[in-house]
Amino acid sequence: xxxxxxxxxxxxxxxxxxxxxxxxxxxxxxxxxxxxxxxxxxxxxxxxxxxxxxxxxxxxxxxxxxxxxxxxxxxxxxxxxxxxxxxxxxxxx
Amino acid sequence: xxxxxxxxxxxxxxxxxxxxxxxxxxxxxxxxxxxxxxxxxxxxxxxxxxxxxxxxxxxxxxxxxxxxxxxxxxxxxxxxxxxxxxxxxxxxxxxxxxxxxxxxxxxxxxxxxxxxxxxxxxxxxxxxxxxxxxxxxxxxxxxxxxxxxxxxxxxxxxxxxxxxxxxxxxxxxxxxxxxxxxxxxxxxxxxxxxxxxxxxxxxxxxxxxxxxxxxxxxxxx
Numbered sequence: 038x039x040x041x042x043x044x045x046x047x048x049x050x051x052x053x054x055x056x057x058x059x060x061x062x063x064x065x066x067x068x069x070x071x072x073x074x075x076x077x078x079x080x081x082x083x084x085x086x087x088x089x090x091x092x093x094x095x096x097x098x099x100x101x102x103x104x105x106x107x108x109x110x111x112x113x114x115x116x117x118x119x120x121x122x123x124x125x126x127x128x129x130x
Numbered sequence: 131x132x133x134x135x136x137x138x139x140x141x142x143x144x145x146x147x148x149x150x151x152x153x154x155x156x157x158x159x160x161x162x163x164x165x166x167x168x169x170x171x172x173x174x175x176x177x178x179x180x181x182x183x184x185x186x187x188x189x190x191x192x193x194x195x196x197x198x199x200x201x202x203x204x205x206x207x208x209x210x211x212x213x214x215x216x217x218x219x220x221x222x223x224x225x226x227x228x229x230x231x232x233x234x235x236x237x238x239x240x241x242x243x244x245x246x247x248x249x250x251x252x253x254x255x256x257x258x259x260x261x262x263x264x265x266x267x268x269x270x271x272x273x274x275x276x277x278x279x280x281x282x283x284x285x286x287x288x289x290x291x292x293x294x295x296x297x298x299x300x301x302x303x304x305x306x307x308x309x310x311x312x313x314x315x316x317x318x319x320x321x322x323x324x325x326x327x328x329x330x331x332x333x334x335x336x337x338x339x340x341x342x343x344x345x346x347x348x349x350x351x
């Protein structure tokens with residue numbers, strides 16, 4: 038059973054990482070992915086989880102990139118020299 | 131799995147500091163420069179707010195190596211790189227970050243020798259192994275992690291990324307709302323309230339601007 042997991046997943050330190058711990062992490066990772074609600078709770082293969090995780094991380098990076106651009110445009114067009122004061126002011130009014 | 135509230139607060143606080151700092155130096159910069167500055171603020175804020183994890187060290191190390199982030203290195207490492215020309219009064223006090231950067235730069239150079247070690251996995255061609263290699267490149271500092279740590283760090287990294295996106299979106303919403311502000315102050319969208327609560331808890335102990343503003347009698351929420 039453990040032959041399905043690559044040997045590199047076994048920790049090199051003295052403590053042995055059990056298959057159960059690895060499965061636990063994989064299922065936690067699956068729960069964090071955006072399609073967790075759509076997909077049923079039965080186990081998906083680790084390879085699929087990893088692939089979806091990679092895609093998700095890339096999409097999050099793109100999102101941050103896009104948000105940075107829009108934020109910088111917004112902040113540039115505020116009159117106040119202190120962006121922090123502008124943000125707090127906008128929150129209060 | 132949601133990011134801890136303390137992380138979200140710390141992230142917002144650091145990000146606002148970073149924005150303020152970058153506004154000082156990039157007031158008349160190109161769009162690309164300003165965008166990079168915001169992105170840098172967001173990434174550093176995320177790493178600093180999270181504290182000491184493998185991926186945060188990896189992230190700060192790779193950020194400080196980029197050529198365009200010279201001024202960031204100056205602010206963080208201070209005297210080693212000479213004084214920057216303009217320093218606003220509230221300098222970016224990133225607690226423990228000098229140590230984080232130093233440790234992570236050493237961490238990277240030390241790990242480089244380990245990467246050359248031959249990959250002893252017999253199952254190098256399996257799908258999981260391939261995906262793991264891709265994931266290693268995506269997660270900062272992932273190249274030198276063993277499989278199990280990689281999974282653990284990835285979980286943490288994804289959670290923090292989600293929180294980062296969430297806070298930035300809320301920031302966007304409130305800024306946009308203030309621009310297209312209608313006359314009536316009755317409208318207070320949920321995102322605005324949420325962000326307001328976060329800022330409030332960040333700054334509740336700080337004197338000055340926040341206290342002055344909160345004392346205004348006309349304030350209704």
